[in-house]
Structures are given as C-alpha cells and as structure tokens.
Amino acid sequence: QITLKESGPTVVKPTQTLTLTCTFSGFSLSTRGVGVGWIRQPPGKALDWLALTYWDDDKRYNPSLKSRLTITKDTSKNRVVLTMTNMDPVDTGTYYCAHAQYGDNYYFDYWGQGTLVSVSS
Amino acid sequence: QSVLTQPPSASGTPGQRVTISCFGSSSNIGSNTVNWYQQLPGAAPKLLIYSDNKRASGVPYRFSGSKSGTSASLAISGLRSDDEADYYCAGWDDSLSGREVFGGGTRLTVL
Numbered sequence A: 001q002i003t004l005k006e007s008g009p010t011v012v013k014p015t016q017t018l019t020l021t022c023t024f025s026g027f028s029l030s031t032r033g034v035g036v037g038w039i040r041q042p043p044g045k046a047l048d049w050l051a052l053t054y055w056d057d058d059k060r061y062n063p064s065l066k067s068r069l070t071i072t073k074d075t076s077k078n079r080v081v082l083t084m085t086n087m088d089p090v091d092t093g094t095y096y097c098a099h100a101q102y103g104d105n106y107y108f109d110y111w112g113q114g115t116l117v118s119v120s121s
Numbered sequence B: 001q002s003v004l005t006q007p008p009s010a011s012g013t014p015g016q017r018v019t020i021s022c023f024g025s026s027s028n029i030g031s032n033t034v035n036w037y038q039q040l041p042g043a044a045p046k047l048l049i050y051s052d053n054k055r056a057s058g059v060p061y062r063f064s065g066s067k068s069g070t071s072a073s074l075a076i077s078g079l080r081s082d083d084e085a086d087y088y089c090a091g092w093d094d095s096l097s098g099r100e101v102f103g104g105g106t107r108l109t110v111l
Helices: none
Strands: A003-007 A018-025 A034-041 A048-054 A059-061 A069-074 A079-084 A093-102 A106-111 A115-119 B009-012 B018-023 B034-039 B046-050 B063-068 B071-076 B085-093 B099-102 B106-110
Touching: A003 A093, A003 A106, A018 A034, A018 A093, A018 A115, A034 A079, A034 A106, A048 A069, A048 A079, A048 A093, A048 B099, A059 A069, A079 A093, A106 B034, A106 B046, A106 B085, B009 B018, B018 B085, B018 B106, B034 B063, B034 B071, B046 B063, B071 B085
Parallel strands: B009 B106
Antiparallel strands: A003 A018, A018 A079, A034 A048, A034 A093, A048 A059, A069 A079, A093 A106, A093 A115, B018 B071, B034 B046, B034 B085, B063 B071, B085 B099, B085 B106
C-alpha cells in the first residue's frame, strides 16, 4: 500500500525559504520507473507542477520556478525534500507530493493529503 | 494561462453522458500521453485515466479517455451526483527542457 505525507511549516514570511518533506511508504525510489513529484494549488486555482525526482537521480523543475527550487531524495529514509527560496504571498497554497509511475510517460497515481502553506508577514 | 486548455465548467443531469475537452499542442498532447485527475471538494487529486485511455485501479468503466491529434477528452457516462468535482488533464510538454503541465481544470456540476 503506497502512502505519502507532506510536512512542513504552515506559515512562512515573505523572502524566507520554505522546506517541505514528503515521507512515503510502500515503494522504493530506487525502483526503475518510479519518481516523486511536487504539485501545488493556490486557493481556488488550478494545479501547478513544481518538480520531480526520479529513480535514476534525474531531476526536473518547472522552468518558471527553477531558480528557486531544489528537490532532493533520501532513498534510505524514504523521503523527498523540496526547498523553495524567496517565498512570496502568491506562493500561498496547498502543496502536494505524489508518487510518479512510468507507463508511456509518467503519471501521478498516488497523492499525499497536501499541506497548506501561507506566506504572510 | 494554462498550457492545456479546458472549459472552466461543464454540467449534466444524473444518468447523462458528459465530455470534458482538453486542448494542447504538438509539444504536449501531440507527442505525449494524457492523464486525467479528479479532485473532489476539499480532497487531494485522484488519478482517473493515464496514458490517454487506461483507467486507473478501481475507476469505474463509466469513465473513459480518448485522444486525437493535439486534443483529448474525458467522457463520463451514467452521471452520478458524486461525480461533481474538478477535473484536470495533464501531461508532459517537451518545450523549455521538458515540464509537466496541467490544464486549468473543469468544474463539473450535476444538476
């Protein structure tokens, strides 16, 4: 049974760095064709992909946010960490991590419950 | 502005068949597969359809996906009140060194 859970601060101040942790179980990030991604959703708005780390250590970022994002994985601890620098009120929203599975392309087949992050002074 | 374009809303009555469209381009839908997600109010998204037309585990046969050229569609037959949700298409886009892209979402209302 695959589960994922996001953790991190609920409130950050503008210009601060956000660090979110995705702790997962039921799979290994060293298994071929597997990845973990981060997706966010501003209140009342659409899903917005942030980053993806793959089983083979490849990493991909949303080009519009690439300079602010870092995704790392700790395979032995079943964790993926996302850091986002220089936070702004427009970054307020729910942040999800999700298991990515390769078929013809990758798709997100298991999602965490999400964690709400507010950016406010 | 989302890379994948969806109608903001759709509606139907119980038992009806509704379709939700997703328009893209040659760099995304035209060259990569499409996935569909359902997001019930207050919940995390859930995978419905992957690789254009494959139902995810446990998804009823009432849900089906199709693709032609640079557009894709999600069809829901035998509409039920608990299908009321937001639906998102998504897929990989080969531009800008590659990125996952989502549609703007379609809110389905069951009248």
